[in-house]
Amino acid sequence: MRAVIQRVSEASVTIEGEKVATIQKGLLVLVGIEDASNQEDINWLTSKIANLRIFGDENGVMNLSIKDIDGDMIVVSQFxxxxxxxxGNRPSYIKASKPDVAIPLYESFVQQMEIELGKKVQTGQFGADMKVALVNDGPVTIIIDTKNKD
Structure with missing residues (x-):
């Protein structure tokens, strides 16, 4: 699994002209699932994201997690x-999981993220053509691949 974590002051997801998710201060997380992804990856990645200290404390030092600031989150599947x-110049997506594998793992990721945060996580819609808008705060963007967890 790969995740691109962006600290945002606001973010939203729009599908066919309808805003389906919107947050203020928090994280926008793009998640890519491959066939090698499993529940162990989900558990490790959700814990890592929930505890990443990338929000400023009273001294402006990145020392607080999304849990510490009670921030919100949007998770978007992105193969x-x-x-x-x-x-060549045309990307290949051969490593990205097909929907029958990816959807249950994506849903499990969202559920585990909600457990980690103790609150509802907003989402896009798997497989939909989404318009994702955000104001990256910092900018702060972190990329995590579960293949590098050891």
């Missing part, structure tokens, strides 16, 4: 995070 670009 293009597993694009292979080594050969």
């Amino acid at each position: 293009t995070l597993h694009a292979a670009t080594k050969k």
Whole structure:
């Protein structure tokens, strides 16, 4: 699994002209699932994201997590995070899981994230053409791949 975590002052997801998710201060998390992804990856990644100290404390030092600030979160599935670009100019998505594998893992990721945060997590819609808007605060963008967890 890969995740792109963006600290935001606001973010939203719109599908077919309808805003389906909107937050203020918190995180926008783009998640890419591959066939090798499993529940162990989900547990590790959700804990890592929930505890990342990337929000400023009273001294402006990045020392607080999303849990510490009671921030909100939007999670969006994004298969293009597993694009292979080594050969040619057209990305290959061969490593990205097909929906029958990816959807249950994505849903499990969202559920585990809610457990970690102790609150509802907003989402996009798997497979939909989404318009994602955000104001990256900092900017702060972190990329995590579960293959690098050891």
